[in-house]
Amino acid sequence: MEEQMLYYRIVRNLNLTKQLTLLTFLCFGSAQAAEQSHHLEHDKSQTLSTLPESYFYLGGEIGINYYQHGCESWSISCDKNSTMSGFFAGYQLNNNLALEAAYLDLGKAEATYLEASNKHIYQGSMTGINLSAVGSIDLTADLSLFAKAGLFNWYGENKGPFSTIKADDWSPSLGVGMSYQLSDSWQARLQYEYFHHLGDDNIGGSNAHTTSIGISYQFGRTRPVIITNTVTNTVTKIVMESAPIELEEVTFPVLFDFDSSKLISADSLQMIVNRLTKYPQATVLLRGYSDSQGSSDYNLALSKRRTDSITEYLVTQGVQQQQITVEYYGEQYPAVDNITEQHRHLNRRVQVLLPKTTIQPLKDHQ
Structure with a gap:
């Protein structure tokens, strides 16, 4: 009976230190991006060179998580929402495909059950590594849509008043979102991810739905360099024409x-x-x-x-x-x-x- 009462998929909430760390990282990245942002002026006699197609990137994200089956129906109270955060790194293979790895903390949720006339609180936490492939298409020079699919290697804990149960396994993940190029090397993104059947019979299972914002720094990626259309074999010197x-x-x-x-x-x-x-x-x-x-x-x-x-x-x-x-x-x-x-x-x-x-x-x- 006790294990059935543990049948809810909940994940660990961030403590205050982790939240402040992630928010500081995001604010710092946004400030740096604003300093670097500038507008490129176009001229008929000039064209833009091609951006680098491959580069590494590193970033962080923070958002909210919802557990679809977070608690049993007989729970006295149930909080299925949590704060999630993560760090990610990836390699952009070309303009449309990237490989990405992310460390995610899906947050903490909490449920209360009545057992033998006593109220007992159960808490769960889950972290893991998400490996995914990311495909993207450009809508404008700075705005892109992307979709991702991968596997989440999760590690979960379910803590009750008398014991802690642990488990780990793999689950599939899907995601969609959009990204916006803030400056030469900084990119912001908004994304939704779905994690299917996290947990097991011991700690309980649930589907997770996360919505997050993130920012990343792209190493080696620069804005287009303006070059001239005309190719000449000699350098034309400046001719000074003025009255004697x-x-x-x-x-x-x-x-x-x-x-x-x-x-x-x-x-x-x-x-x-x-x-x-x-x-x-x-x-x-x-x-x-x-x-x-x-x-x-x-x-x-x-x-x-x-x-x-x-x-x-x-x-x-x-x-x-x-x-x-x-x-x-x-x-x-x-x-x-x-x-x-x-x-x-x-x-x-x-x-x-x-x-x-x-x-x-x-x-x-x-």
């Missing part, structure tokens, strides 16, 4: 101290640097001079040192040597007479000339 640039003529002196070729200030040379580094076609002409004090040969060498000083500075700032032309004249061609010290200072100079230049646009051909 006119650089105006600029001239100014750079003054030096008596008997010195040291630059007093380089600020005035920045305009030269900017122009010549931006436009490699531009040039500069440096003409060196001195005052009339000292011998002509010495003054000629001094004027050369002054142009060399400016040349060295420009080169350190990135100006190319071939952009610079140098001339030096010593005390010849004074700007003013050499009678006063102020006049002689104005003659200790290098005259800078930035010629008027037309910069033609660069045109690179295929």
Whole structure:
């Protein structure tokens, strides 16, 4: 009689820790998927490459379970519903077929029976490995329908007030559902599964009906990469087409101290640097001079040192040597007479000339 009263197929409910673990996993996966999701823009001149057809995936699920024959008719109370959860892993063979293995905990249910004027509570639990083949068809680029069939290797326990009975065996399983591609590698799914005749004569038997939501991560699966339709054997360079640039003529002196070729200030040379580094076609002409004090040969060498000083500075700032032309004249061609010290200072100079230049646009051909 006691064994007959045990004839209900019930399964173990998740404890609080397991529920929190599964919910945390699902929330984390959804957050990651939302961060990665993006929309692909389509263009007539472009096509999408093919997704990888085979890859591994790993995920978790949580849902509710209902036992069709959970309790006997003479039970005082009976809870046939339970919370179920599981983890699954699979290998997608191609776009339409996958092989999957899942560890499932179908939850806990409870029934109360009156025995010898006493109320006794019986609890059952069942876990197991479900091996199945999954076939799918695509409805859209992200939405798919799937069906699955397999075998569930179950392990059950039936606990009463005086004893615990255990059993294990195989039962067939069927399922249907839909999946939605959240992002590059994350997929969500909603599914229903049916497990036929779980349990045996010792612990009781029942059919199980589960409805669950799940999320999985697909290893090695990426969104399509946009590629161009046109195949070319050569790389076409960018052709710059713009109007010619006119650089105006600029001239100014750079003054030096008596008997010195040291630059007093380089600020005035920045305009030269900017122009010549931006436009490699531009040039500069440096003409060196001195005052009339000292011998002509010495003054000629001094004027050369002054142009060399400016040349060295420009080169350190990135100006190319071939952009610079140098001339030096010593005390010849004074700007003013050499009678006063102020006049002689104005003659200790290098005259800078930035010629008027037309910069033609660069045109690179295929």
